[in-house]
Amino acid sequence: MSNSLRDQLLKAGLVNEKQVKQASKEARKQQKQNRHGNAAAKDQDKRAALEAKAAKIERDRLLNQERAKEAERKALAAQIKQLIEENRVPPGEDDIAHRFAHDNKVKTLYVSKEVHQDLVDGKLAIVTLESRYEIVPSAVAEKIRLRDESRVVLLNPPEQAEDVDDEYAEYKIPDDLMW
Template sequence: MSLSLRDQLLKAGLVNQKQVSQANKAEKKQKRLEHKGQVEVDDSQQRLAKEAMAEKAKRDQELNRQQQEKAEQKARAAQVKQLIEATRLPKLNTEDYYNFVDDKKVKRIAVNALMRSKLSNGALAIVSHGGGYEVIPREAAVKIQERDPHRILLLNTHVEEADEDDPYAAYKIPDDLMW
């Protein structure tokens, strides 16, 4: 059976019986005072450990939030890509082009007369996709604008068609008047 450190020191002659009894008394007194709450226990190690755990939890929470943001961003990008590919109009090979601005540069896309009028009145929109440009319907463009507004290059305000029973339909308002 192994001896305690006190017994080993006593047996080796490094301490005497009086010193051992003083150490025992001091230890018992310290425990009694701690039990009564008269002496503050040195809890700096526990406090540091708790602070470190709180800091680690905060850091983990921030990393988790960043990962969730990246996942949501990736999901939105996939939704935008799917919307564009599902609703894009076929590309035309015509000599008639529609000009629009992309990043301070004038770009053009081939259109026919119907597409030109729909682009002008807001029924169609132009979006950037895969390094190129696509023409899509307004409904899809509005959904894309909610997810990624930077992809929409041209979306004119929607102009309502004139009512057929409008009594003033025959009276066109000239747009070249000078006041």
Template sequence: MAKNPLQDQLLKAGLVKKQDIKNVNKQQQKQAKIDPAVLNEAAELAKKAQAEKLERDRALAEQQKLEQQQKALAAQVRQIIQHSRIVREQGDVAYHFKDGKSVKKLYVTQKLWDELSAGKLAIARQDDVYELVPAVVAEKLQERGPAALVAWHKPEKAAVDEDDPYAAYQIPDDLMW
């Protein structure tokens, strides 16, 4: 009957049926037929799949973190522009500047035009609106999001040639040719 003395005792006590013992024996035989190499291979495949899933999850978390940082940076830029923009009145002097591949025109007052030309003010883009911001704010924008800064004429220190005979003569910024 049963190969196991415990099974014999359970059968005699009436706790299990003969069919239950046969089912258990069949299942044990099936497990014995399964090659241990197949079991090891399945375990290795499971470990490999788990490692790949872990790597995908890690990459996804890193990408989400990067996206959150970019959103936070964009929000900072938007807030900086919003809080430090200079209210400009509609002027009659056109200030031309380059935005990407196109040349844009912004009407400002003569005072604002002079400050823009001198580099004291800069033009920043917030969504589709151009705002005037001070040079200090333009430096902050350049650090955080240079794409928001459209036009800024930073005063550059020109290399002075020692032998230049015209070094004493300054060329005015507002010289029109």
């Protein structure tokens, strides 16, 4: 003789049949949601998954940008190395010490008289390749400067025609002073 609470409330007249049906319908709905999982929790999980996916896509994009920059840097270094190796000028017989400043230090490179004069005149330039100095034509040094300015150590501008109105034109300053 078990009377459910619903039956007891109906007998007592505290609720009508419509309210009982509504309550049982709500109870079934609640059980179904509990069985299949909470919809709000599912939405929250979906949002969290979408946010994690968006964060991963952003990290991957940044990583790809870094890799692309690194590949570009390596390609520029390879281009510079190839330019220097293909266009290097042999220093000739080691007759004259050509001194130049690099990293606030005076460096010495022994070259022939012709190479020394071309360096002074701006026809040749000194560039770095790894840890050594190489002599290349000034046109090649300009190409290297466009790619990496720190590689060009010495590039004298070519001498301009002497100014006619210059009062001191007859007193030419020698560029090849030995220190």
